[in-house]
Amino acid sequence: MDQYSKRPRSQAWEHFTVLHGESKVRCRICSQRLTFAGNTSSMLRHLRAKHPSSSALCTLGSQHTGPVPSGKQREVDEAVLNMIIKDLQPFSIVEDEGFRAFVESLDPSCIIPTSKALKNMVHEKYQEAKRKTVGELEEVKFVSLTADMWTSVNMDVCLGMTCHYITEKSELDTALLGVKKLSQTHRAEDIKEAKTAMLSDWGLSGKVNCLVTHNAANMIAYADLLQVRHVPCFAHTLNSLVKKAMAQTDGLQGIRHRTRQIVGLLKASTTAQERLSNMQDQMGMQKMKLVQEVEARWSSTFLMLQRIHQLREPVGAVLATLKTDITPLSSAEYDTVKYCLSVLAPFFHAATELSEEKRVSASKVIPIITMIQHNLTEKCALNHNQVASVLSSNLQRCLNVHYGGAESVNVLALATLLDPRFKTIAFGNPQHAQQAERSLIAECASLLPQSGPPHSLKGSSLQQLKMETSTDETPGPSATSSGKDSLWELLDSSVTEAQKVHSSTADAAAEVMRYLNSPYLPRTGDPLDFWRKHSAIYPHLFTLARKYLSMPASSVPCSHIFSKAGEIMCQKRNRLSPSTLEKILFLNKNL
Known part of the structure; x- marks a missing residue:
């Protein structure tokens, strides 16, 4: 028997005709064709949207407890749309049998929008x-x-x-x-x-x-x-320079290669994994899993070495029970791993901070570089492991190549200076801090009202002065008076404009100095909250803060x-x- 020959349960079929072979139905009122997916939701939606005043809706009362109010239907549509957007679900989910059964169990009178309707709503x-x-x-x-x-x-x-x-x-x-x-x-x-x-x-x-x-x-x-x-x-460059420094450290490369082999062996075998878990229990250790590095991210290498160092005893015991040609790391190699991890730790903390914060301002670039350089210098002085010393030297060299001139980059320097958590104290070179101050004063002065840059008498040629002061060959008394006035016109106007520029520069310098001498904001504080509260005290710096503190440190948001x-x-x-x-x-x- 034809699946459509039996009268369907829903009374919506009184207003639609099935088009066999096309998986569509046609409205008997307006002749519009709708896709038929085995249910009447699209038909009911069509009737409510296109024929609300017809008698069609009156015949649906016996099927449902009552028509869905328009306000309620809008809420349902909005909820389904938000689910699609927030959870990144496909539009076709509204046609899935399980989803429809779930909605039906919540509210039998609910009309689910079709996938086409959802696209229009998006x-x-x-x-x-x-x-x-x-x-x-x-x-x-x-x-x-x-x-x-x-x-x-x-x-x-x-x-x-x-x-x-x-x-x-x-x-x-x-x-x-x-x-x-x-x-x-x-x-x-x-x-x-x-x-x-x-x-x-x-x-x-x-x-x-x-x-x-x-x-x-x-x-x-x-x-x-x-x-x-x-x-x-910043995140991409930091990742690249650490990977490059590690690749240039021969002693570390051999340890990395063997560690990858050990981790790969223990993670590929369920027997080995079970033995490692049991061994941690016997040693009274917290259960942890090994981490395999991902070639694109150096931080995964750090985590792999850190984890195998933490599990060195149970890993060694498990390897002794397995038939393998892979040689476990020696005690000296584990010491090398420990010292290398200490050298890499500042970079790992920086990468973690960049990834964890929702938005990292470029004002943090110079402070992070300064702190990394400080940590490397301290660790290099205390480090007696040869491989770790070579790694430290390679990191310092790569850091200088990529970020040796970071404090001279105007946008980064001004962003740091305008962050009340850092100001000038985050600069490693005091001369760079002073240059950033001068740039900030100059840019602040450009926001103050002035008539333009001062004219320079040195820039005016003698011929120009002659043309500006030229008069008739036989000037009369009035012309002589006019010529007398024009003689000093250029100098007088230059002095007036120079005074305006000097005044605006002095005002800008005073505003910058007041800000720089104010108390520092705690490092965990919100710089934008500071500027929100002090916008009236530093009005021109507030404008510049909105310009430079909006600059992100990395392109991670786009990624x-x-x-x-x-x-x-x-x-x-x-x-x-x-x-x-x-x-x-x-x-x-x-x-």
Whole structure:
């Protein structure tokens, strides 16, 4: 018997006809076709949305306890939409049998929106959220950008860009500007075209303070094309320099190789894992698992060495019971691991802080570098292990290569100076701190009212002065008087303007000195809260703080966006359009 020949239970079928072979139904009132997925939810939704005044709804009373109120239905739609966005669920979940049965058990009268309706709702919600963010960005004078690229499961190269700014309420906020598909070459010109379109779309042209990305050549070239200062991602650079220093330390490389083999052997065998667990019990130790390093992240190497050093006794006992050619680490090698871990610890703590904080300001770059250099110097003086000493020297050299001039980078220096937790005390070189003070005073003075830069008499040629003071060959009394006035006009105007500049510079210097001499904020304090409370006391510095403290230390926020993009654009959802992906990511970030 045909599955549709038997009269369905729902009375919604009185207003729809099944189109055999098409998996669709047609409304008998307006002839609109709807996709049929084995239930009547889309039909009921259509009747309520398109024919609310018809008698169709009256016939549904016998099926449900009563029609769902429009306000309640909006709440249901919003809840399902928020679940899709927050949990990154596919739209098709609303058509899954288990999900529908779950909702039916909660409220039989509930009408679940279709996947097509959800896509439309995502579009509407995105447009609403975007209008709100654009309105907020209109009030912002300065923004900082982070960018990154990602390859999807379809091998499409996508460019993502996030915007960081401080709101009128002195709160740090982030917005996803877009995720754009690039050509396979993804040259700097292609990146520029995509990013310029994003900046124009969001009304940010002329407001960009800096671009924070990894050190890829196309990103650096793009920053040059856009004439925006490029700031290397601190987290990415830190990861690269530590990996390079470890690779240059021969004694450590051999230990790493053997440790990887030991960890791989013990993690691959269930018998070995069970023996390791039992051995920890017998030794009265807390149960811990071995960690295998990931080549891309040096911090995983640190954790691998740290864990095998903690479990050196049970690991050695288990290896003795296994038939393997892998030689356990010796006592001297474990000592080397201990000293190397001590040298690497400051870098690990810095990487942990960068990853744990929701937003890390660029004001922390110089202080972290200063503290790492201080720790390396102290540990090098106390370290008597040869391998650890070589590692320490390699780290210091790599750190100087990448960040030896960090205190001279104007944007980083001003960000540090404007952070009330650090000010000048975080600088390792006092001369760099003084230079940063002068730059801050000059930029603060530029915000004060003045008529322009002073004219210099040295810049005026004799011929120019003659032209400015020239009169008729036979001047009359009035002309002589006029010529007398014009003789001193240039000097008098220059003196007046110089006084204005001097006054604005003095006022700026006074404001900067008052701020620098004020008490330091505790390191765990919130610098934006400080500026919120002191905006009236330091009005011009407050403007500069909003400019420089919005700059992130790394492009990690953009990397997090692509981590979520990988969860969304999976094998089951590889036909999702870039536009829909962009909207879901934006709402997920801002919901």
